[in-house]
Amino acid sequence: MTLRSIVARATAKSAHWFLHDVMHRGGTSLPGKLAVAIDPNILKSIQQDFDLVIVTGTNGKTLTTALITRVLQAGGYEVITNHSGSNMIQGVTGTLVTRKIKPSSNGKKPIAVLEVDEANVEKITHAIKPKMFVLTNIFRDQLDRYGEIYTTYDKIIAGIKHAPEAVVLANGDSPLFTRGDFPNERRYFGFNHISPENYTPGPAPINTDGILSPTDHTVLNYDFITYANLGKYFSNSDDFARPNLRYQVTSIDKLTPNYSTFAIDGTPLRIEIGGLYNIYNALTAFSVGREFDVSPEQIKTAFESNAQIFGRQEAIHVDGKDVTIVLIKNPVGTNSVIDMMLTEDHEFSLLILLNANYADGIDTSWIWDAEFEKLHDTNIKAVATGGERHKDISVRLKMAGFEDQATYKDLATVVQAIKAMPTEKVYVAATYTAMLQLRQQLGSAGFIKGGF
Amino acid sequence: MSTYTLSFAHLYGDLMNTYGDYGNFIAFNYYAKKIGVQTEYHLVSLDDKFDAEAFDFALFGGGQDYEESIVAEDLKYKVDDIKDYIENNGPLLAICGGFQLLGHYIEMADGSKVDGISVMDHYTTNMYQDNLTVLKGQRLTGNIVIKNNDTHEEYHGFENHQGRTFLGKDERALGTVISGNGNNGMDKTEGVIYKNVYGSYFHGPIFTRNGNLAKRLLVTSLERKYPGIDWHSQLEAIETESF
Ligand SMILES: [Zn+2]
Numbered sequence: 158m159t160l161r162s163i164v165a166r167a168t169a170k171s172a173h174w175f176l177h178d179v180m181h182r183g184g185t186s187l188p189g190k191l192a193v194a195i196d197p198n199i200l201k202s203i204q205q206d207f208d209l210v211i212v213t214g215t216n217g218k219t220l221t222t223a224l225i226t227r228v229l230q231a232g233g234y235e236v237i238t239n240h241s242g243s244n245m246i247q248g249v250t251g252t253l254v255t256r257k258i259k260p261s262s263n264g265k266k267p268i269a270v271l272e273v274d275e276a277n278v279e280k281i282t283h284a285i286k287p288k289m290f291v292l293t294n295i296f297r298d299q300l301d302r303y304g305e306i307y308t309t310y311d312k313i314i315a316g317i318k319h320a321p322e323a324v325v326l327a328n329g330d331s332p333l334f335t336r337g338d339f340p341n342e343r344r345y346f347g348f349n350h351i352s353p354e355n356y357t358p359g360p361a362p363i364n365t366d367g368i369l370s371p372t373d374h375t376v377l378n379y380d381f382i383t384y385a386n387l388g389k390y391f392s393n394s395d396d397f398a399r400p401n402l403r404y405q406v407t408s409i410d411k412l413t414p415n416y417s418t419f420a421i422d423g424t425p426l427r428i429e430i431g432g433l434y435n436i437y438n439a440l441t442a443f444s445v446g447r448e449f450d451v452s453p454e455q456i457k458t459a460f461e462s463n464a465q466i467f468g469r470q471e472a473i474h475v476d477g478k479d480v481t482i483v484l485i486k487n488p489v490g491t492n493s494v495i496d497m498m499l500t501e502d503h504e505f506s507l508l509i510l511l512n513a514n515y516a517d518g519i520d521t522s523w524i525w526d527a528e529f530e531k532l533h534d535t536n537i538k539a540v541a542t543g544g545e546r547h548k549d550i551s552v553r554l555k556m557a558g559f560e561d562q563a564t565y566k567d568l569a570t571v572v573q574a575i576k577a578m579p580t581e582k583v584y585v586a587a588t589y590t591a592m593l594q595l596r597q598q599l600g601s602a603g604f605i606k607g608g609f
Numbered sequence: 610m611s612t613y614t615l616s617f618a619h620l621y622g623d624l625m626n627t628y629g630d631y632g633n634f635i636a637f638n639y640y641a642k643k644i645g646v647q648t649e650y651h652l653v654s655l656d657d658k659f660d661a662e663a664f665d666f667a668l669f670g671g672g673q674d675y676e677e678s679i680v681a682e683d684l685k686y687k688v689d690d691i692k693d694y695i696e697n698n699g700p701l702l703a704i705c706g707g708f709q710l711l712g713h714y715i716e717m718a719d720g721s722k723v724d725g726i727s728v729m730d731h732y733t734t735n736m737y738q739d740n741l742t743v744l745k746g747q748r749l750t751g752n753i754v755i756k757n758n759d760t761h762e763e764y765h766g767f768e769n770h771q772g773r774t775f776l777g778k779d780e781r782a783l784g785t786v787i788s789g790n791g792n793n794g795m796d797k798t799e800g801v802i803y804k805n806v807y808g809s810y811f812h813g814p815i816f817t818r819n820g821n822l823a824k825r826l827l828v829t830s831l832e833r834k835y836p837g838i839d840w841h842s843q844l845e846a847i848e849t850e851s852f
Contacts, residue, residue, distance in 0.1 A: 297627070305673040305674060305675070306673070307673065307674075307675050360623065361623070363619065363622040363623045363626060363631070363652055364622075364626050364631050365623070366626075366673075368623065368624075369624070369675070369676065369679065374679045375655065376623055376624070376654065376655060519751070519752075519767075520628065520750075520767045520769060520812060521767070521813075522628040522629035522632070522767055522812040522813055522814055523628065523629060524629065525629030525630075525631060525632025525635060525814055525817060526626075526628075526629050526631065526632075548852040549818075549852070552817060552818075552850045552852070553632075553817070555639075555850075556635050556636060556639045556817065556850075557635075
C-alpha cells in the first residue's frame, strides 16, 4: 500500500468514526469521497485484502445481500458489507476503506459482499475486480432513471466486461440473463419445484415485460411461471430454453404471509417472511454460499438464527387490529404482495395509500399494470384507499370491482382508517412517502416507537 | 341477459404494454359493463392476423425500443388490414409507440430509424433534432393537461416520451396543450384524431383518468356495431371518472 493510500484510508476511517460513532449517522458517502479525493486508486490498492462479490439487479438486493452476509459468516468467513443507502461508488468506496476486519484464524480470505446500484457496477469494476457478480432480476420501475430493462442490463454488462475472470451467478429463471456477449463463466439458479406432468405450457400473461427470445425475437413460452417473467421458459421456434440450473428450489411446501418452507437441492429450509420473491432471495444466498463451500446445514442454520433480518413486514397493533405494513412501488412488487395475500388464511382488510412524490415515482400509471383484480380470490373483506393520489387508487380499485370503499383524502386520518376496518387483520400497502407519513402518524399516536 | 358484445383487439398487448396502457381496456370494459355490454378480449401479436372485420375496438399501446422495433417488422404484414380497419371508421386508441408506428417513421433515441406503416400522416423524430427549440436532448416527462378543440373537454394525464411527433395535414390534434409538452413540445398539439383513430402520448392511462373520452369511443364502437340504439343517454347515466 502506498503512503497516499494509507493516508486516504486513515482519513476515511476517521471521518467514518466521527460520523458513525460520534454523530450516529450511518450510510454517508463522505468517507468514500474523502478517500477518493486523496487517492483515486484507493480501491486498487486494497483489493488484495479480500474477495469481492457484487450483488446487483433491480429488486431484492438489500435482503439478498444481508442473507449472503449471514450465510458466508456461518461458513466461517469474515465479511465486509454495505448498507442499502450506500450502493453507489462513493458509498461502496467508503465501506471498503473504513472496513474493520479481524485477522482470520482459519485461513479463509475475507469476502466483501456489496450491494451495487445497476448503473454503478462499471464504475466499481473499473477500480476493483470482483470474484463474482450476483444478478438477482431486472424489472421495470416507474422510478427507473435509465429507461428500459435492456438498458439497465447493458449497464451491468459494461461492468461485467471489466472483470472477465469473475463468475456470473445469475437468476436463470429470467430470460434476460441469457443475453449479453461477455466471456465470463455463467452459473444459474432457479426454480424446479414443479414436475413435468404438472407443467402448463404457454406464454406469459400479456402484461409481462421481457418475454422475447434473444435468438430470434419470438415470444417465449413457459412450462411454468413463478412470477413476472421468471420461470422455466423455452422457445417454440428453436432450441433456446432456460439454461441448466446449478442450484434449484426443489419443492415449495408452505407459503404464508409470515413464513415460507421450501427445499433447495433437497435441503429443507424455512424463512421468516412471506412472498415467493423472498424465496428467490434465499435461493440466491444459498447459491453464493455453496459457491464458497458453505455447507447446506450451515446455510440452514444461518437462515434460522437470523430471523430478525427478514423484518421488513413489521407487525403493529392498533387498538386490537393486527396491522401489517407492506411497501408497494411497482407492478411486479405489488403483484407479489397480492400473491402473498392469496396465502392469508384469515379474513382481512386492505388499506392502500398512494403518493406520487419523487421517491414514489411521479407517474401513477403503474397501478393499472398491477393485478388488483386478483384480490377477489383472497379472503379480503374490505378495501379502503387514501394518500395524496387517493383518487387514482380509488378509481383503480373501483374498476377492479371494489366499488364499496372508504377513501381517506388526508393521511392524518390514517389511524382512524385502520380502526374503522371491519376485520382484526389489516394490511396497509403504501408507496414510499405514504409509508413515511403513515409511520409518523402511527408514531405520534403511540403505536410504534420512534421514526424508522 | 345482454346480447350486446364488443370485440376488442389488443395489438401486440404482450409486447407493447408500458405504463399501464392495459388500463385503457379496464376502463373501456368498466363503462361497457355498466350498460350491460360484454367485451371479448383478443390479443393480436406477432404472426397473428388482424382481421379488420372482426373487431369493434382496438388498442395499440407503447413499448420499449427493442420491442417496438420487433413489432415494426411484424406490422408490415398487417398494414393492409389495419388500413382497412381505419378507413372503415374502426375505433382505435393508439398510445405512445403505437401512435408513432401508425405514422411514417420513428427515429429512436440512438438515432436508428424504424419504419412506421404510414396509414396515418405523422412522423416522429428523436430528441436530438436540430430544429427542436424546446427541451432538446431531454425526455418530455411530467403531468399534462390538454383541451379538445371540438368538445372543449380537458384531458389529464402523464407524458413520458423522447420521440417528437409532428402531425400531417389531414390530421388534427387530440387537444391543445394547456400545461405540459405534447407531441413535440413546440406546436402545442397533443395526440391525434383521424377518423375514429385517437392517438396520444398520455399515460395515466388516458381512459381511466378521462372517462368522457372512454365513453366517447365506447359510443362510437357501439353505434358502429349496433346502430339505432341510444347508447349515449344510457352512458350519460353512469358516473364519469375524471381526475
Ligand atoms: Zn410512453
